[in-house]
Amino acid sequence: MVGHLEPLLAWLRTGTAAGGRLDFPTGTALPDGRLDLCKQALGPDGAAQVAEAMRPGVVRHLLLGTDGLGDGAAEAVGQAVEREVETLYLGCNGITSGGACRIADNLRMSPQASKVTGIWLKRNPIGDGDAAAAIVEAAQSLRTLDLVQTSLDATGLSRVVAAMLTATAAGRRIDRLYVGGNPLGPAGATHLAALLAADAVSELYVSAAQLGDEGAHIIADALKAGSLRRISLASNGIGPQAAAGLVIAAVRAGVEVCDLGRVKAAGVLGAQDNRLNEAAATAIADELAQQPHRLQHLVLSNTGLHSQAAHRLLDGAQRAVTPTRFILGKGVATSIRRRLDALSAAIPERPAVPADVAAVRSVHRQPPPA
16 A cells, blocks of 8 residues: 555645646545545555645545545544645544544644534444534534434434534534434434524435434424525435425425435435325425425425326426426426426526535545435
């Protein structure tokens, strides 16, 4: 590994930013400040060498996904933070609660931690929410926190939410929270509802979290006009009436992107699809046609919608003042799709990717799930 790393380390020591894409035997540097080392088998020692070689301000986004770091990631993170890194992608590294707590300690002790805006911890067995809550408390400028598939339960989520509410009250608002793929259930929805009621998040991603109808109703009741712009509740086993209620509440709250479709990991996680029928589609269509709104993208793929129900969406779209782009799955006639697409032609096919999310795009792994 040392020989393979040396060309990268030599470049890092120069302190010169990448003017274009730079491919090394290990890793890739990109002109927007990303250093992509995902799936490079660095191990904790290799990651520490990289962080030590970095010069302040050159690497803005450090991607260390699936690198076998374990809890040793904390030492590399500590050094990287001193080098003014803004984004830390640490997915799939076997980091436990102890390692995450040490990451929080390093953030707390570093004067440069104020630069850190995004921490991605997906698919690490962190477990209880104490470590994640400590990270929220320590990262004073955090905008994005990713806790997807981290074995977080409803009790752990309550600690994370409490830390976020405290941060919001102190003027440190976290814009984007990912907690999908965790067994949160309706109890978890209650804690998320507190976050929504306090208008403490702009984007909330809670796919495959076993919410069901009960959790969906809790979330819908908490939605209100505020700063929430994107919400994903894909693959939660939500039935037609509750799903329609969610969409209607999202429309009234000013949400721009609402996803009730299916996440790629649904099969692996055993997550159930959400379901819609003709009555639900009619209720959604009537709401969208009632008055101007902000909902630009509504994802309803893999919800059991067929042509007859989709036709109700088309009826409403023809009456609507504000267009909505519908993302539908199989089973809907091509003619209906085309007519819906024509009515929303002014809206991009997919929502824009926020800069904080684009910062963790990797050339060595698949893009992160929404």
